[in-house]
Amino acid sequence: MGNPTLNPGKFITVEGGEGAGKSTQVRLLTEALGRVGIDALATREPGGSPGAEAIRRLLLEGDAERWDATGETLLFFAARRDHVARTIQPALAAGKWVICDRFTDSTIAYQGYGRGLPLDELTALRHFAIGDFRPDLTLILDLPVDQGLARAASRSTADRFERLDRTFHQRLRDGFLAIATAEPERCAVIDGSAEVDAVHRAIISAVAERLGVGSK
Numbered sequence: 001m002g003n004p005t006l007n008p009g010k011f012i013t014v015e016g017g018e019g020a021g022k023s024t025q026v027r028l029l030t031e032a033l034g035r036v037g038i039d040a041l042a043t044r045e046p047g048g049s050p051g052a053e054a055i056r057r058l059l060l061e062g063d064a065e066r067w068d069a070t071g072e073t074l075l076f077f078a079a080r081r082d083h084v085a086r087t088i089q090p091a092l093a094a095g096k097w098v099i100c101d102r103f104t105d106s107t108i109a110y111q112g113y114g115r116g117l118p119l120d121e122l123t124a125l126r127h128f129a130i131g132d133f134r135p136d137l138t139l140i141l142d143l144p145v146d147q148g149l150a151r152a153a154s155r156s157t158a159d160r161f162e163r164l165d166r167t168f169h170q171r172l173r174d175g176f177l178a179i180a181t182a183e184p185e186r187c188a189v190i191d192g193s194a195e196v197d198a199v200h201r202a203i204i205s206a207v208a209e210r211l212g213v214g215s216k
Protein backbone atom coordinates (compact mmCIF):
# COMPACT_ATOMS: atom_id res chain seq x y z
CA MET A 1 0.00 0.00 0.00
CA GLY A 2 1.03 3.59 -0.36
CA ASN A 3 2.44 3.36 -3.87
CA PRO A 4 0.36 5.75 -5.97
CA THR A 5 1.19 3.91 -9.17
CA LEU A 6 0.15 0.47 -7.98
CA ASN A 7 -2.48 1.54 -5.48
CA PRO A 8 -3.99 4.86 -6.36
CA GLY A 9 -5.95 6.33 -3.48
CA LYS A 10 -9.72 6.23 -3.49
CA PHE A 11 -11.98 9.08 -2.47
CA ILE A 12 -15.09 8.07 -0.51
CA THR A 13 -17.69 10.54 0.71
CA VAL A 14 -20.29 9.89 3.40
CA GLU A 15 -23.52 11.85 3.04
CA GLY A 16 -26.93 12.18 4.66
CA GLY A 17 -29.01 14.45 6.85
CA GLU A 18 -28.50 15.59 10.43
CA GLY A 19 -27.76 12.77 12.85
CA ALA A 20 -27.64 10.14 10.10
CA GLY A 21 -24.49 8.67 11.62
CA LYS A 22 -21.98 10.10 9.14
CA SER A 23 -19.25 11.01 11.62
CA THR A 24 -19.64 7.69 13.45
CA GLN A 25 -19.36 5.72 10.22
CA VAL A 26 -16.46 7.75 8.81
CA ARG A 27 -14.49 6.85 11.92
CA LEU A 28 -15.41 3.14 11.76
CA LEU A 29 -14.67 2.87 8.03
CA THR A 30 -11.31 4.61 8.41
CA GLU A 31 -10.35 2.22 11.21
CA ALA A 32 -11.53 -0.83 9.21
CA LEU A 33 -9.49 0.20 6.18
CA GLY A 34 -6.46 0.62 8.43
CA ARG A 35 -6.90 -2.97 9.63
CA VAL A 36 -6.60 -4.25 6.05
CA GLY A 37 -3.47 -2.18 5.46
CA ILE A 38 -5.03 0.78 3.68
CA ASP A 39 -3.70 4.15 4.78
CA ALA A 40 -6.93 6.16 5.08
CA LEU A 41 -7.35 9.82 6.01
CA ALA A 42 -10.62 10.94 7.61
CA THR A 43 -11.67 14.49 6.87
CA ARG A 44 -14.87 16.55 6.85
CA GLU A 45 -16.73 19.43 5.26
CA PRO A 46 -17.05 22.28 5.62
CA GLY A 47 -13.40 22.33 6.67
CA GLY A 48 -10.54 19.90 6.31
CA SER A 49 -7.81 22.45 5.53
CA PRO A 50 -6.84 25.61 7.47
CA GLY A 51 -8.59 27.98 5.04
CA ALA A 52 -11.68 25.82 4.87
CA GLU A 53 -11.84 25.54 8.67
CA ALA A 54 -11.89 29.36 8.85
CA ILE A 55 -14.81 29.39 6.40
CA ARG A 56 -16.52 26.64 8.45
CA ARG A 57 -16.75 28.99 11.40
CA LEU A 58 -18.46 31.62 9.23
CA LEU A 59 -20.98 29.02 8.03
CA LEU A 60 -21.91 27.28 11.27
CA GLU A 61 -21.95 30.16 13.75
CA GLY A 62 -24.58 32.87 14.01
CA ASP A 63 -28.30 32.79 13.38
CA ALA A 64 -30.10 30.88 10.65
CA GLU A 65 -30.52 34.02 8.50
CA ARG A 66 -26.88 35.05 8.65
CA TRP A 67 -26.30 34.14 4.98
CA ASP A 68 -28.75 33.87 2.15
CA ALA A 69 -28.74 30.66 0.13
CA THR A 70 -26.46 32.04 -2.59
CA GLY A 71 -23.89 33.52 -0.22
CA GLU A 72 -23.83 30.35 1.82
CA THR A 73 -23.32 28.26 -1.32
CA LEU A 74 -20.37 30.38 -2.44
CA LEU A 75 -18.77 29.95 0.99
CA PHE A 76 -19.23 26.17 0.84
CA PHE A 77 -17.60 26.00 -2.58
CA ALA A 78 -14.74 28.29 -1.56
CA ALA A 79 -14.07 26.00 1.40
CA ARG A 80 -14.38 22.89 -0.78
CA ARG A 81 -11.94 24.17 -3.38
CA ASP A 82 -9.33 24.77 -0.67
CA HIS A 83 -9.99 21.39 0.94
CA VAL A 84 -9.66 19.51 -2.37
CA ALA A 85 -6.51 21.34 -3.47
CA ARG A 86 -4.65 21.36 -0.18
CA THR A 87 -5.77 18.21 1.61
CA ILE A 88 -7.66 15.70 -0.52
CA GLN A 89 -5.73 15.66 -3.79
CA PRO A 90 -2.29 15.59 -2.12
CA ALA A 91 -3.39 12.64 0.03
CA LEU A 92 -4.76 10.73 -2.98
CA ALA A 93 -1.59 11.45 -4.92
CA ALA A 94 0.39 9.95 -2.04
CA GLY A 95 -1.66 6.75 -2.38
CA LYS A 96 -3.89 7.32 0.64
CA TRP A 97 -7.60 6.78 0.71
CA VAL A 98 -9.63 9.78 1.80
CA ILE A 99 -12.90 9.36 3.69
CA CYS A 100 -14.83 12.62 3.78
CA ASP A 101 -17.75 13.48 6.08
CA ARG A 102 -20.00 15.41 3.64
CA PHE A 103 -19.02 16.79 0.21
CA THR A 104 -20.70 18.39 -2.83
CA ASP A 105 -23.85 16.29 -2.53
CA SER A 106 -24.58 18.04 0.75
CA THR A 107 -24.51 21.40 -1.07
CA ILE A 108 -26.82 20.05 -3.78
CA ALA A 109 -29.17 18.63 -1.13
CA TYR A 110 -29.17 21.55 1.34
CA GLN A 111 -28.89 24.57 -0.93
CA GLY A 112 -30.57 22.99 -3.96
CA TYR A 113 -33.32 20.63 -2.78
CA GLY A 114 -33.57 22.26 0.67
CA ARG A 115 -33.28 25.98 -0.04
CA GLY A 116 -34.44 25.96 -3.64
CA LEU A 117 -31.40 27.14 -5.60
CA PRO A 118 -31.49 25.94 -9.24
CA LEU A 119 -29.72 22.60 -9.57
CA ASP A 120 -28.16 23.50 -12.93
CA GLU A 121 -26.53 26.57 -11.42
CA LEU A 122 -25.13 24.51 -8.55
CA THR A 123 -23.75 22.06 -11.08
CA ALA A 124 -22.07 24.91 -12.97
CA LEU A 125 -20.62 26.26 -9.73
CA ARG A 126 -19.30 22.82 -8.84
CA HIS A 127 -17.47 22.72 -12.16
CA PHE A 128 -16.04 26.20 -11.58
CA ALA A 129 -14.82 25.26 -8.09
CA ILE A 130 -13.48 21.72 -8.53
CA GLY A 131 -13.68 20.86 -12.23
CA ASP A 132 -14.39 17.18 -12.83
CA PHE A 133 -13.10 16.02 -9.45
CA ARG A 134 -15.62 13.50 -8.03
CA PRO A 135 -15.73 10.85 -5.32
CA ASP A 136 -15.02 7.27 -6.39
CA LEU A 137 -17.85 6.21 -4.09
CA THR A 138 -20.52 8.11 -2.16
CA LEU A 139 -22.28 6.40 0.74
CA ILE A 140 -25.66 8.00 1.42
CA LEU A 141 -26.93 7.23 4.92
CA ASP A 142 -30.70 7.29 4.71
CA LEU A 143 -33.12 7.31 7.64
CA PRO A 144 -36.43 8.90 8.64
CA VAL A 145 -36.11 12.62 9.38
CA ASP A 146 -37.43 12.41 12.94
CA GLN A 147 -34.98 9.67 13.84
CA GLY A 148 -32.03 11.69 12.55
CA LEU A 149 -33.12 14.90 14.27
CA ALA A 150 -33.65 13.05 17.56
CA ARG A 151 -30.11 11.69 17.37
CA ALA A 152 -28.63 15.07 16.49
CA ALA A 153 -30.60 16.77 19.28
CA SER A 154 -29.38 14.32 21.91
CA ARG A 155 -25.79 15.07 20.98
CA SER A 156 -25.23 18.83 21.15
CA THR A 157 -26.75 22.28 20.88
CA ALA A 158 -28.29 22.83 17.47
CA ASP A 159 -26.22 24.59 14.81
CA ARG A 160 -27.71 26.85 12.13
CA PHE A 161 -28.78 23.93 9.96
CA GLU A 162 -30.34 21.77 12.64
CA ARG A 163 -32.61 24.69 13.57
CA LEU A 164 -34.32 24.60 10.16
CA ASP A 165 -37.82 23.13 10.13
CA ARG A 166 -38.86 19.54 9.60
CA THR A 167 -40.16 20.01 6.04
CA PHE A 168 -36.70 21.30 5.10
CA HIS A 169 -35.14 18.11 6.43
CA GLN A 170 -37.66 16.02 4.48
CA ARG A 171 -36.68 17.82 1.24
CA LEU A 172 -33.09 17.11 2.16
CA ARG A 173 -33.72 13.41 2.52
CA ASP A 174 -35.63 13.31 -0.77
CA GLY A 175 -32.79 15.26 -2.40
CA PHE A 176 -30.11 12.81 -1.32
CA LEU A 177 -32.23 9.93 -2.65
CA ALA A 178 -32.72 11.76 -5.96
CA ILE A 179 -28.95 12.21 -6.26
CA ALA A 180 -28.46 8.48 -5.64
CA THR A 181 -31.05 7.62 -8.28
CA ALA A 182 -29.43 9.96 -10.81
CA GLU A 183 -25.91 8.59 -10.23
CA PRO A 184 -26.27 4.93 -9.21
CA GLU A 185 -22.71 4.01 -10.21
CA ARG A 186 -21.18 6.54 -7.84
CA CYS A 187 -23.72 6.37 -5.01
CA ALA A 188 -24.76 3.59 -2.64
CA VAL A 189 -27.77 4.16 -0.36
CA ILE A 190 -27.19 2.66 3.08
CA ASP A 191 -29.98 2.10 5.63
CA GLY A 192 -28.89 4.47 8.39
CA SER A 193 -31.76 3.55 10.73
CA ALA A 194 -30.11 0.28 11.75
CA GLU A 195 -27.71 -0.19 14.67
CA VAL A 196 -24.22 1.24 14.37
CA ASP A 197 -22.58 -2.14 13.70
CA ALA A 198 -25.15 -3.13 11.08
CA VAL A 199 -24.67 0.16 9.24
CA HIS A 200 -20.92 -0.36 9.38
CA ARG A 201 -21.22 -3.85 7.89
CA ALA A 202 -23.42 -2.52 5.07
CA ILE A 203 -20.79 0.12 4.35
CA ILE A 204 -17.99 -2.44 4.28
CA SER A 205 -20.02 -4.55 1.83
CA ALA A 206 -20.62 -1.54 -0.42
CA VAL A 207 -16.93 -0.57 -0.36
CA ALA A 208 -15.88 -4.16 -1.10
CA GLU A 209 -18.37 -4.51 -3.92
CA ARG A 210 -17.81 -1.11 -5.54
CA LEU A 211 -14.09 -0.62 -4.98
CA GLY A 212 -12.91 -4.20 -4.71
CA VAL A 213 -11.41 -4.34 -1.22
CA GLY A 214 -12.18 -6.82 1.50
CA SER A 215 -12.34 -6.48 5.27
CA LYS A 216 -10.74 -8.40 8.08
Ligand SMILES: Nc1ncnc2c1ncn2[C@@H]1O[C@H](COP(=O)(O)OP(=O)(O)OP(=O)(O)O)[C@@H](O)[C@H]1O
Nearest residue numbers: 017018019020021022023024151152155194195196
Ligand atom coordinates in the same frame (compact mmCIF):
# COMPACT_ATOMS: atom_id res chain seq x y z
N1 LIG B 1 -26.84 3.66 13.91
C1 LIG B 1 -27.03 4.41 14.99
N2 LIG B 1 -27.98 4.09 15.90
C2 LIG B 1 -28.18 4.85 16.99
N3 LIG B 1 -27.49 5.96 17.30
C3 LIG B 1 -26.53 6.34 16.43
C4 LIG B 1 -26.24 5.59 15.24
N4 LIG B 1 -25.24 6.20 14.56
C5 LIG B 1 -24.92 7.29 15.30
N5 LIG B 1 -25.68 7.36 16.42
C6 LIG B 1 -25.63 8.42 17.44
O1 LIG B 1 -26.39 9.50 16.93
C7 LIG B 1 -25.72 10.74 17.14
C8 LIG B 1 -25.36 11.36 15.81
O2 LIG B 1 -24.40 10.54 15.15
P1 LIG B 1 -23.27 11.19 14.25
O3 LIG B 1 -22.66 12.34 14.94
O4 LIG B 1 -22.39 10.09 13.78
O5 LIG B 1 -24.18 11.69 13.04
P2 LIG B 1 -23.85 12.76 11.92
O6 LIG B 1 -24.55 12.27 10.70
O7 LIG B 1 -22.40 12.96 11.83
O8 LIG B 1 -24.58 14.04 12.49
P3 LIG B 1 -24.40 15.58 12.03
O9 LIG B 1 -25.13 15.73 10.73
O10 LIG B 1 -25.08 16.34 13.09
O11 LIG B 1 -22.93 15.82 11.94
C9 LIG B 1 -24.50 10.41 18.01
O12 LIG B 1 -24.85 10.60 19.35
C10 LIG B 1 -24.23 8.96 17.69
O13 LIG B 1 -23.61 8.28 18.76
Ligand SMILES: [Mg+2]
Nearest residue numbers: 022023024101
Ligand atom coordinates in the same frame (compact mmCIF):
# COMPACT_ATOMS: atom_id res chain seq x y z
MG1 LIG C 1 -21.26 14.69 12.02
